Amino acid sequence: MEKMIHVENLVKQYDRAKTPSVKGINFDVKEGEFFAFLGPNGAGKTTTISILTTTLSKTSGNVTIAGSDIDKEAKHVRENVGIIFQQPSLDPQLSAEENIRFHACLYGMYTYRPTFKMMPKEYRKRVLELAEIIGIQDALFKPIKKLSGGMQRKFEIIRSLIHTPKILFLDEPTQGLDAVSRRGLWDYLNTVRRENGTTVFLTTHYIDEAEHVDRVCIINQGLIAFNGTPDLMKQNLLKQEVILDSDNRLALTNELTAMGMNHRVEDHVIVPYQDITAQEIIAKLKTKLTLLKMQEPTLEDAYIEYLLRTGGETV
Numbered sequence: 001m002e003k004m005i006h007v008e009n010l011v012k013q014y015d016r017a018k019t020p021s022v023k024g025i026n027f028d029v030k031e032g033e034f035f036a037f038l039g040p041n042g043a044g045k046t047t048t049i050s051i052l053t054t055t056l057s058k059t060s061g062n063v064t065i066a067g068s069d070i071d072k073e074a075k076h077v078r079e080n081v082g083i084i085f086q087q088p089s090l091d092p093q094l095s096a097e098e099n100i101r102f103h104a105c106l107y108g109m110y111t112y113r114p115t116f117k118m119m120p121k122e123y124r125k126r127v128l129e130l131a132e133i134i135g136i137q138d139a140l141f142k143p144i145k146k147l148s149g150g151m152q153r154k155f156e157i158i159r160s161l162i163h164t165p166k167i168l169f170l171d172e173p174t175q176g177l178d179a180v181s182r183r184g185l186w187d188y189l190n191t192v193r194r195e196n197g198t199t200v201f202l203t204t205h206y207i208d209e210a211e212h213v214d215r216v217c218i219i220n221q222g223l224i225a226f227n228g229t230p231d232l233m234k235q236n237l238l239k240q241e242v243i244l245d246s247d248n249r250l251a252l253t254n255e256l257t258a259m260g261m262n263h264r265v266e267d268h269v270i271v272p273y274q275d276i277t278a279q280e281i282i283a284k285l286k287t288k289l290t291l292l293k294m295q296e297p298t299l300e301d302a303y304i305e306y307l308l309r310t311g312g313e314t315v
């Protein structure tokens, strides 16, 4: 599988800043991968994403995007990426379609024409197709300022996809959106990923949005603190527990003690385990159980635990 993003010893020192904001980080993102770049406020996410999308210069290091060097082949890089920034970047005075048209012409895809009807057939087809996928055809010709925040975000995504980028960079794309709009946006992005095989690089403070990504990379104080699958992150950090109970709780706890299993009694009997599976514990128990529950840690639990253990801020 081709490396879509390659980052090697990337350093960014802002003018007048005492220390670098990004301190020599390394990571790769494979073609088609859904990659979440997480970290607390000020960790270096926006700095990194801005460098990768050629909107900010780096201090040192090597970065290639879809095989193109970000310094030597910046134009190629821009042709291959779509970007959704933290702050909405649509022109509120223009209609949704006009925003898309300007963007497409800016990318050199088409020569500008003053009306939608005068644009080439291929452009019109693509815009209508993309609008249909999210079900917002009706809003296409309305002024952007009349649309809800969620709809505007969707239009930004359409706009960023108009040139069929290989990589979509999303910098906190759902910030400020309500739960329904967030869900709708993710359903749409998943459709795009499935249909186009687009590589997605996401930064978000909603850790649950990264629960189903292929890989999570945590940046903390300008350094990579973790890079691996969400499952690995949970396994590495969270103690696993099984929650049990019985009408004869004393018999149950006695049995656990006899088995040499550490446990504590809270609302129920909680049994932390390591080097053994929950199934093995349960198979050994003779006492009749009235409750059997696995503790299902979330990615957010693991993330907070990770930052606490590595001495980072959790905000």
Ligand SMILES: Nc1ncnc2c1ncn2[C@@H]1O[C@H](COP(=O)(O)OP(=O)(O)OP(=O)(O)O)[C@@H](O)[C@H]1O
Pocket: 014, 015, 017, 021, 039, 040, 041, 042, 043, 044, 045, 046, 047, 048
């Ligand atoms: N233009 C700048 N000049 C000097 N320092 C900056 C500049 N932009 C960012 N920084 C500093 O660089 C560090 C990383 O900031 P960055 O915006 O990349 O973090 P972030 O992880 O995106 O944070 P957030 O989650 O709050 O958006 C911070 O300490 C920030 O204060």
